[in-house]
Amino acid sequence: MTEQEAAARISELSARIHHLNHQYYQYSVSEVSDYEFDMLLEELNKLEKDFSHLRTPNSPTQRVGGSITKNFPTVVHKYPMLSLGNTYSEEELREFHNRVQKVLEGDYEYVCEQKFDGVAISLTYQNGELVRGVTRGDGTRGDDITANVRTIKTIPLKLHGHDYPAEFEVRGEVFMPFSVFEALNAEREDIGEMLLANPRNAASGTLKLQDSGQVARRKLSCYAYGFLSTPMAFETHAEALAALKKWGFNVSDTYQKCGTLEEVLAYIKLWENNRFELPIATDGIVIKVNSFHQQEELGYTAKSPRWAIAYKYKAMSAATRLRDIQYQVGRTGAVTPVALLNPVLLAGTTVKRASLHNANEILRLDIYTGDIVYVEKGGEIIPKITGVDKSQRLPDSQPIQYLDTCPACNTPLVRTEGEAHHYCPNEKGCPPQIKGKLEHFISRNALNIMSLGEGKIDLLFEKGLVTTPDQFYDLTHEQLFGLSKVYTDEKSGKTRTISFGQKTVDNILAGIQKSKEAPFDRVLFALGIRFVGSTVARKLVQHFASIEALQQASYEQLIQVPEIGDRIALSILAWFSDPANQAMLLRLQAAGLQFSQEKAAATIPQSDRLAGFSFVISGVFENHSREELQDLITANGGKMVSSISKKLSYLVAGDKMGPAKLEKATELGIKIISENDLIELLAK
Ligand SMILES: NC(=O)c1ccc[n+]([C@@H]2O[C@H](COP(=O)([O-])OP(=O)(O)OC[C@H]3O[C@@H](n4cnc5c(N)ncnc54)[C@H](O)[C@@H]3O)[C@@H](O)[C@H]2O)c1
Numbered sequence: 001m002t003e004q005e006a007a008a009r010i011s012e013l014s015a016r017i018h019h020l021n022h023q024y025y026q027y028s029v030s031e032v033s034d035y036e037f038d039m040l041l042e043e044l045n046k047l048e049k050d051f052s053h054l055r056t057p058n059s060p061t062q063r064v065g066g067s068i069t070k071n072f073p074t075v076v077h078k079y080p081m082l083s084l085g086n087t088y089s090e091e092e093l094r095e096f097h098n099r100v101q102k103v104l105e106g107d108y109e110y111v112c113e114q115k116f117d118g119v120a121i122s123l124t125y126q127n128g129e130l131v132r133g134v135t136r137g138d139g140t141r142g143d144d145i146t147a148n149v150r151t152i153k154t155i156p157l158k159l160h161g162h163d164y165p166a167e168f169e170v171r172g173e174v175f176m177p178f179s180v181f182e183a184l185n186a187e188r189e190d191i192g193e194m195l196l197a198n199p200r201n202a203a204s205g206t207l208k209l210q211d212s213g214q215v216a217r218r219k220l221s222c223y224a225y226g227f228l229s230t231p232m233a234f235e236t237h238a239e240a241l242a243a244l245k246k247w248g249f250n251v252s253d254t255y256q257k258c259g260t261l262e263e264v265l266a267y268i269k270l271w272e273n274n275r276f277e278l279p280i281a282t283d284g285i286v287i288k289v290n291s292f293h294q295q296e297e298l299g300y301t302a303k304s305p306r307w308a309i310a311y312k313y314k315a316m317s318a319a320t321r322l323r324d325i326q327y328q329v330g331r332t333g334a335v336t337p338v339a340l341l342n343p344v345l346l347a348g349t350t351v352k353r354a355s356l357h358n359a360n361e362i363l364r365l366d367i368y369t370g371d372i373v374y375v376e377k378g379g380e381i382i383p384k385i386t387g388v389d390k391s392q393r394l395p396d397s398q399p400i401q402y403l404d405t406c407p408a409c410n411t412p413l414v415r416t417e418g419e420a421h422h423y424c425p426n427e428k429g430c431p432p433q434i435k436g437k438l439e440h441f442i443s444r445n446a447l448n449i450m451s452l453g454e455g456k457i458d459l460l461f462e463k464g465l466v467t468t469p470d471q472f473y474d475l476t477h478e479q480l481f482g483l484s485k486v487y488t489d490e491k492s493g494k495t496r497t498i499s500f501g502q503k504t505v506d507n508i509l510a511g512i513q514k515s516k517e518a519p520f521d522r523v524l525f526a527l528g529i530r531f532v533g534s535t536v537a538r539k540l541v542q543h544f545a546s547i548e549a550l551q552q553a554s555y556e557q558l559i560q561v562p563e564i565g566d567r568i569a570l571s572i573l574a575w576f577s578d579p580a581n582q583a584m585l586l587r588l589q590a591a592g593l594q595f596s597q598e599k600a601a602a603t604i605p606q607s608d609r610l611a612g613f614s615f616v617i618s619g620v621f622e623n624h625s626r627e628e629l630q631d632l633i634t635a636n637g638g639k640m641v642s643s644i645s646k647k648l649s650y651l652v653a654g655d656k657m658g659p660a661k662l663e664k665a666t667e668l669g670i671k672i673i674s675e676n677d678l679i680e681l682l683a684k
């Protein structure tokens with residue numbers, strides 16, 4: 001490469017990386033995968049090494065990528081918050097090890113930790129109390145987000161014990177646990193808002209909110225992984241971690257001391273799959289020299305410590321052909337495109353579908369019919385399309401034309417300005433919307449009638465028994481007994497027969513009966529008023545103690561409720577002014593549902609059906625978070641245990657379960673059940 005070519009490429013790469021950094025840190029948007037980003041940075045690094053006089057102090061290789069905002073006070077860091085050198089290869093890890101060896105004389109050891117995929121935070125403590133929480137910003141200066149940080153329950157405001165230095169700083173990662181992320185997205189989907197791309201973006205977006213009340217509701221968490229004080233209060237990083245834990249910080253106990261590179265490699269291998277069992281997204285391992293004295297000896301580059309490195313796991317990605325796009329209509333009429341793919345093996349599972357979110361996403365990816373696309377599986381359950389191989393585009397292919405009529409009822413779709421989704425406006429006549437509303441009504445956070453789940457609604461709808469939720473309460477034993485249908489699971493393609501025998505019918509009717517005890521806020525959420533998710537429903541119930549009060553509320557009264565804006569208020573008014581909805585309300589009231597706040601009931605069904613049984617939960621589940629399953633088990637008398645032994649009663653297995661666990665359970669003859677089997681157990 002000539003010098004001129006190098007200069008051109010360097011300026012091209014710098015501009016691209018600056019842009020990607022800006023999108024990533026300022027707007028929490030990833031335009032390319034982390035791997036792609038890291039490869040661009042690596043290419044720039046190599047070029048700057050070969051042509052060192054072309055390197056400028058402003059190059060993205062020389063600076064931490066983030067920046068400060070105007071929305072919060074700026075704070076200068078006492079100790080700069082640096083980035084970490086990273087690698088995807090064992091060979092480069094060996095090079096790091098050799099460099100360390102060369103500098104340090106005598107023995108040393110490493111501490112290996114998870115590389116949590118969240119947002120870096122600096123926490124300052126004085127006399128045992130949190131005084132400041134600051135973002136990394138540009139590494140030298142960050143945003144003072146103390147008010148938001150104070151809402152995070154796993155960050156201690158006051159320390160335990162007394163043996164802490166008068167002033168010190170803690171470094172940690174703020175993150176959104178998968179369970180919270182999934183619940184948040186489910187709610188956003190419910191109210192027709194754009195889904196958040198991943199827990200990291202969700203966490204960084206949340207920390208930048210101006211309203212710390214809203215931050216508190218997002219249930220962020222934090223792992224502490226670093227300690228700084230002058231003079232240094234400990235000899236080693238591991239000692240500091242142990243002290244942090246003792247003082248009340250949340251320290252993940254996944255870290256491990258490693259004496260040799262081989263032990264480090266074993267740790268990396270161990271966590272390559274096990275990391276999917278953690279409640280938080282991780283994207284690699286951080287390897288740190290344990291002794292603080294030796295860390296000082298090794299020192300820092302402009303951008304990162306020389307005593308640490310991140311080994312990053314490559315996100316699992318595969319290329320396959322896009323066969324078609326299927327459009328699904330949700331209960332609110334929102335249309336979601338799903339990519340149908342030629343089956344491809346990815347991280348141990350066959351992938352046939354991937355999410356595409358909405359028309360904007362299709363435009364952004366610039367997908368044509370029949371393209372070869374890249375699918376990636378991150379921490380999330382549904383794989384996503386991350387890019388297109390344009391070099392393999394078929395000569396006669398066309399850009400994807402977004403649908404203009406509803407795939408279910410043919411009504412022309414509408415798209416309100418500023419909204420990402422297209423909608424089918426035929427609310428009362430579009431089958432997936434009708435079924436979706438029924439499914440929403442019985443769903444977990446609504447009336448939680450689990451005995452009606454899984455295809456049973458389809459059957460009731462097709463037989464003409466139920467089209468609006470109030471009709472559930474008219475169902476009789478005679479109507480239900482003996483109904484049957486062969487049902488094909490869309491995702492797996494498997495068929496099974498649903499038939500309503502004695503037991504099923506009893507369960508269904510008992511579940512419906514029980515739903516009359518559900519508290520008012522759940523009933524309100526169950527009604528499926530657009531933009532009224534469970535949080536909004538709770539807010540409304542706090543203000544309007546009965547359905548009558550809510551129904552009579554004017555626009556002005558509605559928008560006085562915190563967080564109820566124009567959009568929600570108008571949607572509530574529209575819902576109540578519809579005569580069909582009014583009639584349905586009357587019938588639901590006659591059926592005996594709770595329409596005022598007084599009568600509260602337990603949110604999780606409780607029984608002793610699982611008493612005497614022990615459970616291990618492993619993997620990722622489609623319908624419940626792991627926490628939900630745990631709560632269900634313990635609320636019904638079951639016992640959670642942490643490891644598989646001969647005495648274990650059930651292993652509840654989800655997607656992505658570690659192969660070692662599966663093998664052990666099979667070997668010991670443990671009963672392996674799915675989340676649905678567990679629900680069935682509860683229904684027995
Ligand atoms: N996709 C994109 O468009 C895009 C754009 C910019 C950056 N990125 C990603 O962000 C990375 C650069 O970000 P960076 O400079 O923050 O580096 P980094 O995120 O790779 O590493 C540094 C960070 O790791 C975090 N961390 C997590 N666990 C830790 C632990 N146990 N110990 C110490 N630190 C821990 C800290 O927050 C620290 O700030 C890139 O490598 C890329 O993967 C992606």
Ligand SMILES: [Zn+2]
Pocket residue numbers: 329406407408409410411424425426430431
């Ligand atoms: Zn329709």
